[in-house]
Amino acid sequence: MSLSHQDVARIARLSRIAVTDAEIDAVNRQLNSILGLIEQMQAVNTDGIEPMAHPQDVSLRLREDVVTEPNRREACQAVAPQVEKGLFLVPKVIE
Amino acid sequence: MIHATLKQLSQQLADKQVSAVELATEYLQRIDALNPQLNAFITVDRDKTLLEAAAADARRAAGTAGLLTGAPIAHKDIFCQQGWKTSCGSKMLDNFISPYDAHVIEQCRAAGLVTLGRANMDEFAMGSSNENSYYGAVKNPWDLNAIPGGSSGGSAAAVAARLAPVATATDTGGSIRQPASHCGVTGIKPTYGVVSRFGMVAYASSLDQGGVMAQTAEDCALMLNVIAGFDERDSTSLERAREDYSRDLAQPLAGLRVGLPREYFAEGLAADVGRIIDNAVSELKKLGAEVVEVSLPNTQLSIPAYYVIAPAEASANLSRFDGVRYGHRASEYKDLVDMYEKTRAEGFGSEVKRRIMVGTYVLSHGYYDAYYIKAQKIRRLIADDFKAAFAGCDVILGPVAPTAAFNLGEKSGDPVQMYLSDIYTLSVNLAGLPAMSVPAGFADNGRPVGLQIIGNYFGEAKMLNVAHQFQQVTDWHRKAPAL
Numbered sequence: 001m002s003l004s005h006q007d008v009a010r011i012a013r014l015s016r017i018a019v020t021d022a023e024i025d026a027v028n029r030q031l032n033s034i035l036g037l038i039e040q041m042q043a044v045n046t047d048g049i050e051p052m053a054h055p056q057d058v059s060l061r062l063r064e065d066v067v068t069e070p071n072r073r074e075a076c077q078a079v080a081p082q083v084e085k086g087l088f089l090v091p092k093v094i095e
Numbered sequence: 096m097i098h099a100t101l102k103q104l105s106q107q108l109a110d111k112q113v114s115a116v117e118l119a120t121e122y123l124q125r126i127d128a129l130n131p132q133l134n135a136f137i138t139v140d141r142d143k144t145l146l147e148a149a150a151a152d153a154r155r156a157a158g159t160a161g162l163l164t165g166a167p168i169a170h171k172d173i174f175c176q177q178g179w180k181t182s183c184g185s186k187m188l189d190n191f192i193s194p195y196d197a198h199v200i201e202q203c204r205a206a207g208l209v210t211l212g213r214a215n216m217d218e219f220a221m222g223s224s225n226e227n228s229y230y231g232a233v234k235n236p237w238d239l240n241a242i243p244g245g246s247s248g249g250s251a252a253a254v255a256a257r258l259a260p261v262a263t264a265t266d267t268g269g270s271i272r273q274p275a276s277h278c279g280v281t282g283i284k285p286t287y288g289v290v291s292r293f294g295m296v297a298y299a300s301s302l303d304q305g306g307v308m309a310q311t312a313e314d315c316a317l318m319l320n321v322i323a324g325f326d327e328r329d330s331t332s333l334e335r336a337r338e339d340y341s342r343d344l345a346q347p348l349a350g351l352r353v354g355l356p357r358e359y360f361a362e363g364l365a366a367d368v369g370r371i372i373d374n375a376v377s378e379l380k381k382l383g384a385e386v387v388e389v390s391l392p393n394t395q396l397s398i399p400a401y402y403v404i405a406p407a408e409a410s411a412n413l414s415r416f417d418g419v420r421y422g423h424r425a426s427e428y429k430d431l432v433d434m435y436e437k438t439r440a441e442g443f444g445s446e447v448k449r450r451i452m453v454g455t456y457v458l459s460h461g462y463y464d465a466y467y468i469k470a471q472k473i474r475r476l477i478a479d480d481f482k483a484a485f486a487g488c489d490v491i492l493g494p495v496a497p498t499a500a501f502n503l504g505e506k507s508g509d510p511v512q513m514y515l516s517d518i519y520t521l522s523v524n525l526a527g528l529p530a531m532s533v534p535a536g537f538a539d540n541g542r543p544v545g546l547q548i549i550g551n552y553f554g555e556a557k558m559l560n561v562a563h564q565f566q567q568v569t570d571w572h573r574k575a576p577a578l
Contacts, residue, residue, distance in 0.1 A: 008452075015410065015455040016417075016432070017448050018440035027452070033511050034402065034453055041399045041469050044476075051471030052478060054301060055287045055527020056552070060330050075194040081424035088419050091431045 002032050096121055097257040098575060101166055101314035104260055108155065108165045115151035115165030119144050119209050122167050126212065126258050129578055132239065135252040137172050137230050138180050139212040147209045154207055163317065164207025169259035171250050172213040173220055174305070175294040176200045179210070183296045184218040184228040184246075187422045187442030197294025198326045199263055199305050206321045211259050215249030218444045219413065220270055220298045222246050223516055226507045227446045234503070235278060236576040237542055241500040244274030247308070251278035254308045255543075256578055261309040261318055265295060267302045268401055269495070269520025275308050275532040276495035276545025281562065281572055282308040283315045286553050287527035288333035291326030299408035300331070302401075302524040310572055312533065312562035316341035319555060335553070343560040349383030351561065354488030358394040359519055365498040368544050371536035372494050375546040375565065379492075382564055389484035389491065393476045397521040400477065402514055403457050403470035404525070409447075410454025416442060449510060478526040481549075490561055491549040494519050499538035519547060529555050533562045534571035543571075 003011075008028045012019040019027055073086060082089040096118070099107070107113045123141055130136050144167075151165035175181045175193040177200075182188045196204065203210075217227040225233040225248030233248040235241035236256035243252045247264035251274035254262050264271045266284035275282030283306050290305035297303060307318040319340040326332045353376065360369060376386060418424035418438030425437035443451070457466035484491060496516055506513045523530045529552075532545035546565075550558040566572050 003456075011452050011456050011459070013436075014459060015448075015451050016414075016435040016439055017443065017451065018436040027449070030449055030510055031452060031456070033509075034449065034514075035456075037511050037514065038399045038403055038453075038457070038466065041396065041403070041473055042465075044393075044396060044473060046469060046472035046476070049472040049475050051468050052475040053471060054331065055478065056333065058288075058331070058333070061327070063327065072194065076420075079191055079194060079421045081418060081422075090419055091428065091434050093431050 003028060003035065097125060099260065100310050101163065101260045101317055102311070104166050105163050115148040115155070115209055116145060118165065119148040119167055119211065122211050122259060129256055129258060133234050133236060133252050133256055134231050135215055135233050135249045135256065135258055136169070136212040137182055137184070137215050137249070140179070143178065144209060144211055151207045151209055161206050163321065166208055167211045167259055168203060168208045169211050169214045169250060169253045169262040170200065171247055171262065171264050172216055173265055173296045174199050174263055175296070176210070179213060181213070181296070182229070183220070184216040184230065185442065185444065185447070186229045187416050189229065189423065191422055195294065198291035198328065199322045200294065202322050202324070208321070214247070214253055214262055217246035217248065218447050219296065219409070220246040220265055220267055221409070221446050221450055223269070223273060223513050224507065225249070226503065227444055229444060232503055235500050235542070236578060237279065238500070240502055241542055242277065242503055244277035244500060246270040248274045250308050251275050251280055251282070254278070254280040254310065255576060257575055261307055261314055263305065263322070264308050265303060265305050266524065267298050268405060268524050269517050271306045271308065272495045272520050272530055272532040272545070272547060273517070277500035277543065279534045279543030279571065279574060280308050281310060281312050281315055281531065281533050282306065283319060283531045283555070283559070284523070284529060285319065285323060285555055286529045288331050289323050289555070291324070291329040291332045293326050293328040297412040299405040300412060301408060302405060312531070312559050312566055313341065313344055316344060316559045338556065340555050340559055343556045344563040346560050347383065348379060348561065348564050351379070351384040351490070352488040353379060353384045353386050354389035354484050354491040355386060356389050356391040356394070356484065356491060356493055358391050359493035363497050363518065364494060365538070367539045368494050368498060371538070371544045372492070372546060375535040376492060378565060378568055379561070382568065387488050389488060391480045391484060391522065393473065393480050394518065394522055396473050397477055397525055398514060398518060400470040400473040400525060401517070401521040402453070403466050404474065406450040406454035407458050407467050408454070410451045410458060413447070413451055446510065474525045477522050481526045481528060485551045490554070490558060493547050495532045495545045495547040499540060499542035499544050523549055528552060529558060531558050531562055533565060534574070536571055
């Protein structure tokens with residue numbers, strides 16, 4: 001299967017990555033060539049095979065619901081692009 | 096001094112023949128002299144390094160030092176290290192000074208290892224040539240026209256050029272073994288779950304595993320003793336008793352069953368690399384190993400399966416880079432979504448964007464079963480192949496890569512060509528097995544070639560034993576490039 005410009009634009013939007021009109025041809029070509037490689041999987045019969053998510057097939061550990069980390073808000077916010085009064089600032093989302 | 100192994104340096108430190116400050120100073124001078132041409136380090140901070148070295152000397156004086164206290168190390172720029180820029184090779188994190196330490200860094204600090212600097216890498220560990228770094232490609236110290244391999248190219252080049260005796264690294268699809276092979280150093284990727292991923296910037300979480308590179312297998316064992324171990328902050332860290340990875344180094348190899356997968360010696364393997372691997376196998380036979388042929392029939396499928404699973408997990412992991420809590424933020428935008436899209440378009444390089452988009456696509460509505468679940472089923476087939484093979488052998492040997500290091504720029508325009516060169520390393524990550532690369536000779540063009548040793552689950556000590564015994568009768572690991 002082969003992606004159209006429209007598909008690429010949709011994938012870019014879902015990925016939250018701006019792709020310009022100047023880039024879209026090259027991106028489209030590369031994604032199609034990668035998908036062509038991936039397509040090789042479909043030749044193999046995998047009926048009845050259990051999908052493998054973890055090499056040791058272990059399940060996730062649970063822990064007690066207690067505080068484990070100290071409050072380091074200032075240190076963590078020191079690397080943020082924009083903060084005010086301990087809050088992360090983003091462009092206005094509610095009018 | 097700069098050719099000394101970690102083991103030798105730790106002895107010299109213990110015997111007070113050299114101080115940690117003297118050692119650090121000597122390596123920093125060498126980095127100053129050679130890094131401009133190699134580009135192996137993204138960040139060097141002389142003052143910080145010398146402070147760590149002085150603290151190590153104080154520990155030596157106070158009698159509270161450990162085996163490796165005062166020995167220098169380079170850290171791949173993927174491990175968060177408090178107070179150091181942790182860029183992960185990306186513009187996205189160019190301004191990120193980590194507020195905390197990764198588990199691996201904590202362990203190194205506790206051991207008293209002295210940070211020489213932060214090693215260059217492919218952006219977010221995505222790449223096989225180190226050409227995807229925002230900070231420019233690393234050069235192979237053996238041939239400045241050659242790639243060093245990736246993604247841990249800076250770590251490999253630093254150890255090869257003797258800019259550091261050891262370096263941390265990570266391996267998601269071959270990122271320790273392939274650069275180690277291309278730069279002629281020894282590298283180990285442990286069993287998935289042995290080294291904590293806490294504070295290691297995530298690429299593909301079900302495949303990522305931390306490890307080390309050094310001149311010798313013995314040094315790798317000493318370093319693995321430092322960085323391995325259970326950490327509850329990594330949900331996939333395995334709760335196992337501590338072990339001494341150097342315990343079996345001296346064991347003789349008589350009776351060792353060595354498996355050679357026929358698929359690793361088939362079409363596509365360069366003749367000179369094949370000869371080098373054959374010679375290495377002959378050396379092991381002389382040491383008493385017996386060779387058995389094994390089969391890993393789904394090897395070819397590791398490439399499509401990996402390039403579904405890794406991008407899928409990457410697309411989820413890298414969604415955290417949104418310009419809100421850390422890292423780059425676009426300077427102009429009209430609303431929140433526009434801010435996300437511009438921030439990510441500016442902050443990520445083209446290979447990272449490609450993998451995020453491939454991952455987003457294969458996880459999107461209607462395609463999940465056809466791609467992601469299908470790849471996970473193939474992953475099981477690949478793991479089962481190894482299980483069957485290990486029923487008849489103790490370790491599996493083969494090449495790390497189909498050719499010696501290729502030229503800078505040779506494959507950078509064609510992602511799929513680059514992906515195909517990962518054929519001998521990807522299966523190990525999909526299965527979660529431990530593996531090494533050990534220097535084994537030089538290709539016709541003079542570039543180094545490594546022997547891959549693949550162990551069974553938790554077979555690190557056995558692999559290190561094989562590598563160490565090989566290094567007792569060969570001297571490929573002692574060769575250093577003329578710089």
